[in-house]
Amino acid sequence: MPANDDLRHFRVKDRLVPIRFPLVMGILNATPDSFHADSRVDVDGALRQAEAMLEAGAGLLDIGGASSRPGADEVPVDEELRRVLPVVEAVHVRFPEAWLSVDTWRAPVAKAAVEAGAGLVNDIGAGLLDPAMLPMVARLGVPYVAMQMQGTPATMQQDPRYDDVVTEVVHFLSGRLRAAHDAGIADVLLDPGFGFGKTTAHNYALLRALPRLKLLGAPLLVGLSRKRMINQVLGTDPSEALNGTTALNTLALEHGADVLRLHDVREAVEAVKLVAAFRN
Known part of the structure; x- marks a missing residue:
């Protein structure tokens, strides 16, 4: 039995799909500038990486x-669509049973990607960067991830400050969960946004506080993979941060994480299995 074993049924378009948590979300970056160079892919590379994951x-x-x-x-x-759609389409055709997510804050990109085969929208803006996002996801009929971020990617690490990071993130995610449900989205996951407008101290405070975030009643997604909160402590760069990522993913599972978003799937799956063995 997996750690935090939890079977739920999610509405994915016109189907009710059983989803067993925790699960591992593999990252496919159709970008030329991801901070982790090995995760950058074109269509052929995406197909190879998708198969391996x-x-x-x-x-x-x-x-x-x-x-x-x-x-x-x-x-x-237009550039985001040019990058994303060929990868979504190709992976969906090659692996039609695979559950695909589109990582975007834009409603038009979400719509096009879901129509091309994606079955979840992962939004770093939590519906605030594009007011059309929540109504669009409701119409598309897929699950939705709302993430907390202070500022935008361009500004978020310019001296992020909170009076109480845990309380403020809980309050924010509670409000976005309510907004998503009010818009008609049936299934919502919450992401505290590790590394998005937060210092290393903020990130570790949130990691310790995952049980408090669980009280909101939605599955928790965590993205810790090869991030600065690892590299700053260990003196590594992203290419050297696999071991640190696995350590933090294990702690996240112990604190209630339901979805691990990361670049290195095999190691995360092993962490899920070992935490389950420890518990059971």
């Missing part, structure tokens, strides 16, 4: 065409 046990593949790394410039919507 699915074979390793990924339950979800997250495809994005606009980097959200600190300091990233905004990508024009």
Whole structure:
């Protein structure tokens, strides 16, 4: 039995799909400037990487065409579509049973990607960067991830400040959960946004506070993969941060994480299995 074993049924378009948590979300970056160079892919590379991730046990593949790394410039919507749609279409055709996610804050990109085969929208803006996003996701009939971020990717790491980071993130996500449900979205996941407008101290405070976030009643997605909160402590760069990522993913599972979003699927799946063995 997996750690935090939890079977739920999500509405994905016209189907009710059983989803067992925790699950591992593999990252496919259709971008030229992701902070982790090995995750950048073209269509052929995406197909190879998707196959490897699915074979390793990924339950979800997250495809994005606009980097959200600190300091990233905004990508024009036409360029984001040009990057994302060929990858979504190709992966969906090759692996029609795979659950695909589109990583975007734009409603037009979400619409096009879902029509091309995606079955979840992962929005770093939580519906605030594009007011059309929540109504669009409701019409599309797919699950939705709302993430907390202070500022935008271009500004978020310019001296982020909170009076009480945990209380403020809980309050924000509670409000966005309510807004998503009010818009008609049936299934919502919440992401505290590790590394998005937060210092290393903020990030570790949120990691310790995952049980408090669980009280909101929605599945929790965490994205810790190769981030600065690891590299600053260990003195590594992203290419050297696999071991640190696995350590933090294990802590996240122990604190209630339901979805691990990351670049290295096999190691995360092993962490899920080992935490389950420890518990059971």
